[in-house]
Amino acid sequence: MNIDHESLVAFAKSWGLFYLIAFTICVLIYTFWPSNRKKFDKAKKSILDQGDEPWE
Amino acid sequence: MSVTLTRNERQFANFISIIIFAFGVFLAAAGGNDPLSVHGFIIIAVGIAGFFFTADALYKPEPTEERLSYYYDEPIKAGVVLSMAWAVFAMFMGVWVASQLAWPNLAFEGAWSSFGRLRPVHTTGVIFGFGGNALIATSFHVVQRTSRARLPDQLSPWFVLVGYNLFCILAVTGYFIGITQSKEYAEPEWYADILLVIVWVTYFVLYLRTIARRKEPHIYVANWYYMAFILVVAILHVVNNIAIPVSLGHAKSYTAWAGVQDAMVQWWYGHNAVAFFLTAGFLGMLYYYLPVRAQRPIFSYRLSILSFWGITFFYMWAGSHHLHYTALPHWVQTLGMTFSVMLLVPSWASAGNALMTLNGAWGRVRDDATLRFIMIAAVFYGLSTFEGSFMAIRPVNALSHYTDWTVGHVHGGALGWVAMITFGAFYTLVPSLWRRERMYSAALVEVHFWLALAGTLVYVFAMWNSGIIQGLMWRTYTEEGSLAYSFLDSLVAMYPYYIARAFGGLLFLLGTIVGAYNIWMTIKAAPLAVPRKSDVPYSDAVAVPGE
Numbered sequence: 001m002n003i004d005h006e007s008l009v010a011f012a013k014s015w016g017l018f019y020l021i022a023f024t025i026c027v028l029i030y031t032f033w034p035s036n037r038k039k040f041d042k043a044k045k046s047i048l049d050q051g052d053e054p055w056e
Numbered sequence: 057m058s059v060t061l062t063r064n065e066r067q068f069a070n071f072i073s074i075i076i077f078a079f080g081v082f083l084a085a086a087g088g089n090d091p092l093s094v095h096g097f098i099i100i101a102v103g104i105a106g107f108f109f110t111a112d113a114l115y116k117p118e119p120t121e122e123r124l125s126y127y128y129d130e131p132i133k134a135g136v137v138l139s140m141a142w143a144v145f146a147m148f149m150g151v152w153v154a155s156q157l158a159w160p161n162l163a164f165e166g167a168w169s170s171f172g173r174l175r176p177v178h179t180t181g182v183i184f185g186f187g188g189n190a191l192i193a194t195s196f197h198v199v200q201r202t203s204r205a206r207l208p209d210q211l212s213p214w215f216v217l218v219g220y221n222l223f224c225i226l227a228v229t230g231y232f233i234g235i236t237q238s239k240e241y242a243e244p245e246w247y248a249d250i251l252l253v254i255v256w257v258t259y260f261v262l263y264l265r266t267i268a269r270r271k272e273p274h275i276y277v278a279n280w281y282y283m284a285f286i287l288v289v290a291i292l293h294v295v296n297n298i299a300i301p302v303s304l305g306h307a308k309s310y311t312a313w314a315g316v317q318d319a320m321v322q323w324w325y326g327h328n329a330v331a332f333f334l335t336a337g338f339l340g341m342l343y344y345y346l347p348v349r350a351q352r353p354i355f356s357y358r359l360s361i362l363s364f365w366g367i368t369f370f371y372m373w374a375g376s377h378h379l380h381y382t383a384l385p386h387w388v389q390t391l392g393m394t395f396s397v398m399l400l401v402p403s404w405a406s407a408g409n410a411l412m413t414l415n416g417a418w419g420r421v422r423d424d425a426t427l428r429f430i431m432i433a434a435v436f437y438g439l440s441t442f443e444g445s446f447m448a449i450r451p452v453n454a455l456s457h458y459t460d461w462t463v464g465h466v467h468g469g470a471l472g473w474v475a476m477i478t479f480g481a482f483y484t485l486v487p488s489l490w491r492r493e494r495m496y497s498a499a500l501v502e503v504h505f506w507l508a509l510a511g512t513l514v515y516v517f518a519m520w521n522s523g524i525i526q527g528l529m530w531r532t533y534t535e536e537g538s539l540a541y542s543f544l545d546s547l548v549a550m551y552p553y554y555i556a557r558a559f560g561g562l563l564f565l566l567g568t569i570v571g572a573y574n575i576w577m578t579i580k581a582a583p584l585a586v587p588r589k590s591d592v593p594y595s596d597a598v599a600v601p602g603e
Contacts, residue, residue: 009385024365027361028362031362040358043272043276043357046272046276047202047276047347047353048347048351048353
């Protein structure tokens, strides 16, 4: 098979777009999945629980 | 250092030193009269020092099991000190090269001290010496605290730190004697590149092993950024440095890529070095030290996840904006331009997230210079990412490229964002690491802050003015259709801005020296605080059910 410049360009311009869209959808689902909310809230607060506050 | 290693680790460290020594002997012997042999001797010296250092400790008593109930902070302390030492050295080199542009006689007619050799000493020193050590040190700190787990062993963090600094020393000494592969931010030659690959893989494995030991069920977002930084830098470094040495006895190598492909690979590397070395890693710093210093959780955790994936997946495609109007296919340039503009979204999401976290705590920002360092870093991050997206647009690039505007943009990011967030992190980290009540002098932190901010502003405004004047002079035509100004005319017009730039850099350097002194005095002089019970990993913590 001979892969020329034009076919690579066509591939990048079409499938590259679809892949990024699909990827974006996955990230959005993960981020806004309702049951993840509790996990994220806990994660952002838990780093403050260790008494690493500035000493002044 | 070496007494904190177990006996097995000391033996293994001893063995590694012998291998390093043998590698140095090989390079020195094979090098002959080539500059390569100089590097052979430097590696020999490191091998010998490592050998005696570890041999000396070989039969000293082992650390007790009690160590496992504490975080392993010794390599972090060394990393902070090394980082500040590199900062002072490399920023001094920066002021020197900046002064050379205004007063060329400052090269003193030496080959080693010419602009072309000193300039990469400055860039490598600040990016890899100062920034890299800061990233390694803070990543060891953040991954342990957020995972609530100790680093899995005592040897590999030292191997990473020492090996990495050896790489930096090989890089910098090489430039002085004319060793370079002439790829921006990837100047070191093949043998140093191989060393870095080994070090970097060890680093990534160490990070993953620590994460695997975590007691906290969720991996905090700062770790995602650090991991993206380590993983992507490994990929970039390997691909961009595929090269064939002239022979095993020569420092010189030839890159595997040719022509425009080489340029594309180089700037895919170069821009992602900015993205993943100078952005992702430091965002990891931001997402940990900002909430900790402000004692407020990040404004939106979900937003931080979205910006993480946005940044990692958009940045990969932006590199070609460095090659507008070149032999690179037009659609590839357009691709780079488009992704650069899209990058503004996740970048501003991070900057906005940081500033919104501080919303409601502005009183603390006013009173606490450390928090102000972090706040200003977020502001400059927002400004430079906007500027970067703007400059990547092809017609804007026609004016800005090859001018001092680019230099101004880079320093807005490097001084305003990277260095400021690092100093903010260090001033948070140092008292806690060395178990001190506070920094030696809060007033000196304040002095450092204002010197750094004034220096950055003077520098950036000088380069904006100079760059736009340059760009306009180069494109001004006479009525007859010929260029109105010669290159020398534009050079003469730069003279006052070059002086201003050197002065701005000098202010920034003075601030860094003040900061280094303050950190040193904190280590040496400040009183011991009562050790905090909470600053230890959970030894047998029960995972919270339902996570």
